[in-house]
Amino acid sequence: MPQRGNTESVDNYLKAIFTLGGPEERRVASKSLAEELGVAPASVTNMLQKLALAAAPLVEYERHRGVQLSASGRKRALEVLRHHRLIETFLYEVLDYPLDEVHEEAERLEHFISERFEQRIAAKLGNPRIDPHGHSIPTLEGEIPKQRSILLSELPTEGEFVIDSISDRDAQTLRMLHACGIAPGARLRVKKSSAGVSYSVRVGRASKALNLSPEMAREIRILPAPM
Amino acid sequence: MPQRGNTESVDNYLKAIFTLGGPEERRVASKSLAEELGVAPASVTNMLQKLALAAAPLVEYERHRGVQLSASGRKRALEVLRHHRLIETFLYEVLDYPLDEVHEEAERLEHFISERFEQRIAAKLGNPRIDPHGHSIPTLEGEIPKQRSILLSELPTEGEFVIDSISDRDAQTLRMLHACGIAPGARLRVKKSSAGVSYSVRVGRASKALNLSPEMAREIRILPAPM
DNA sequence: CCTGCATATTAGGTTTACCTAATTCCTGCG
DNA sequence: CGCAGGAATTAGGTAAACCTAATATGCAGG
Numbered sequence: 001m002p003q004r005g006n007t008e009s010v011d012n013y014l015k016a017i018f019t020l021g022g023p024e025e026r027r028v029a030s031k032s033l034a035e036e037l038g039v040a041p042a043s044v045t046n047m048l049q050k051l052a053l054a055a056a057p058l059v060e061y062e063r064h065r066g067v068q069l070s071a072s073g074r075k076r077a078l079e080v081l082r083h084h085r086l087i088e089t090f091l092y093e094v095l096d097y098p099l100d101e102v103h104e105e106a107e108r109l110e111h112f113i114s115e116r117f118e119q120r121i122a123a124k125l126g127n128p129r130i131d132p133h134g135h136s137i138p139t140l141e142g143e144i145p146k147q148r149s150i151l152l153s154e155l156p157t158e159g160e161f162v163i164d165s166i167s168d169r170d171a172q173t174l175r176m177l178h179a180c181g182i183a184p185g186a187r188l189r190v191k192k193s194s195a196g197v198s199y200s201v202r203v204g205r206a207s208k209a210l211n212l213s214p215e216m217a218r219e220i221r222i223l224p225a226p227m
Numbered sequence: 228m229p230q231r232g233n234t235e236s237v238d239n240y241l242k243a244i245f246t247l248g249g250p251e252e253r254r255v256a257s258k259s260l261a262e263e264l265g266v267a268p269a270s271v272t273n274m275l276q277k278l279a280l281a282a283a284p285l286v287e288y289e290r291h292r293g294v295q296l297s298a299s300g301r302k303r304a305l306e307v308l309r310h311h312r313l314i315e316t317f318l319y320e321v322l323d324y325p326l327d328e329v330h331e332e333a334e335r336l337e338h339f340i341s342e343r344f345e346q347r348i349a350a351k352l353g354n355p356r357i358d359p360h361g362h363s364i365p366t367l368e369g370e371i372p373k374q375r376s377i378l379l380s381e382l383p384t385e386g387e388f389v390i391d392s393i394s395d396r397d398a399q400t401l402r403m404l405h406a407c408g409i410a411p412g413a414r415l416r417v418k419k420s421s422a423g424v425s426y427s428v429r430v431g432r433a434s435k436a437l438n439l440s441p442e443m444a445r446e447i448r449i450l451p452a453p454m
Numbered sequence: 455c456c457t458g459c460a461t462a463t464t465a466g467g468t469t470t471a472c473c474t475a476a477t478t479c480c481t482g483c484g
Numbered sequence: 485c486g487c488a489g490g491a492a493t494t495a496g497g498t499a500a501a502c503c504t505a506a507t508a509t510g511c512a513g514g
Contacts, residue, residue: 007470007471009470009471029491029492030491030492030493031490031492039472039473040472040474041492042472042474042475042492042493042494043471043472043473044492045492045493045494046494047471049493050471063492063493064491064492064493091344095347095348095351096347097343097347105340105341105343105344108339109336109339109340112336112339113332116332117318117322117332120322124321124322234501236501236502256461256462257461257462257463258460258461258462266501266502266503267502267503268461268462268463269464269502269503269504270501270502270503272463272464273501274501276463277500277501290463290509291462291463
């Protein structure tokens with residue numbers, strides 16, 4: 001029974017719409033929401049109708065044309081995202097969790113902590129802006145800096161980069177990346193390999209390059225290396 | 228969606244049966260459960276039937292004769308109680324919560340933390356045995372020392388005592404007691420006052436005695452003062 | 455011993471968030 | 485332009501955990 005009258009389920013829909021909509025906040029299709037949330041498409045339609053018809057609608061929804069967050073929906077999505085990322089940071093920094101376990105715990109707890117809890121862990125951590133995966137933490141006011149980084153998988157040119165962030169979705173992947181030294185802040189020298197589908201990357205001042213599959217490359221965001 | 232297949236609701240029933248059954252684990256009536264949980268008696272009957280008829284029953288239940296926890300029900304109740312008290316301790320010690328706010332937050336979070344979270348906060352706190360209200364924290368194995376303390380309201384003789392614990396039920400009461408210096412470990416000199424219904428207590432080496440209502444006295448557990 | 459009352463249980467209904475199956479909508483291709 | 489196929493929606497159903505109202509139980513006192 002999450003705070004603010006939203007159920008856990010509603011919060012998850014809002015978060016999914018926010019992340020799938022991307023920075024441009026484009027409309028999101030039912031089908032992709034269904035996949036993201038692991039529910040049947042019919043369940044999505046139902047929920048969206050409910051959210052759109054509420055007294056203070058959290059989404060804008062038109063049949064057959066997808067959904068978008070309303071201002072208040074967006075606000076709530078960012079609150080939940082803030083919770084998520086603060087909790088991840090807290091688990092990592094204060095409770096010494098391994099990095100690949102923070103996501104699952106945060107995914108559960110984000111719905112149930114109070115304002116006070118949020119405020120206290122933020123204070124304890126010195127109001128961090130970035131979580132341990134390299135993701136920006138929305139402010140209390142619901143602001144989040146625009147993404148500047150690009151997916152490694154959408155690399156326009158070969159060259160030298162710095163890792164901005166890594167996805168926290170999959171613990172397995174996270175362990176692999178960790179084992180390769182791939183973490184936010186690490187320097188990368190990237191070439192497209194043979195068939196042009198996978199990547200040859202040299203991490204930091206490592207002597208040998210390693211090969212990254214396109215799937216892996218989709219989990220990594222990079223920025224041009226400074227200087 | 229709490230761990231171990233139990234729902235939040237089930238955990239709350241188990242906890243309530245445990246606390247209402249007292250140390251002797253006597254059978255608990257539906258009505259008192261209904262009051263404790265704030266639900267209708269009919270809801271209690273339903274739930275108890277469900278719990279008793281499960282493949283691995285969490286309670287022993289006979290129509291019209293109340294319930295008792297089964298071995299596994301008791302085990303789960305103690306796990307939840309351990310969560311609750313560890314979380315309270317953690318909020319108080321690590322996150323600097325005011326004492327009167329820890330209960331409410333713990334009441335929610337106790338259902339959602341993982342084994343790992345439990346283990347990490349316990350380690351961080353040095354595996355405490357006692358929470359900030361003076362209550363014993365069940366061990367990982369599901370053991371809890373037998374209560375030796377008595378309710379101040381059931382005081383057999385006047386005299387000198389040490390406060391064992393105070394109830395965490397009501398934040399308001401907790402603030403009052405705190406303001407009077409009534410906290411676990413404090414020394415008390417107790418007399419029954421005038422009509423024999425309320426209590427005159429002198430806290431520590433305070434010069435003036437204060438008057439405690441019978442309601443207040445029911446929130447305080449005491450032990451004979453050493454020496 | 456039997457009745458009255460509190461307690462407990464049954465019956466039937468609600469809400470939330472799912473599901474499957476059936477139907478409708480839209481769009482892009484031939 | 486018309487229709488095939490995928491996407492979306494509707495229809496109808498389930499499981500939890502509640503509720504209220506109606507009924508049954510059992511015990512305590514007259």
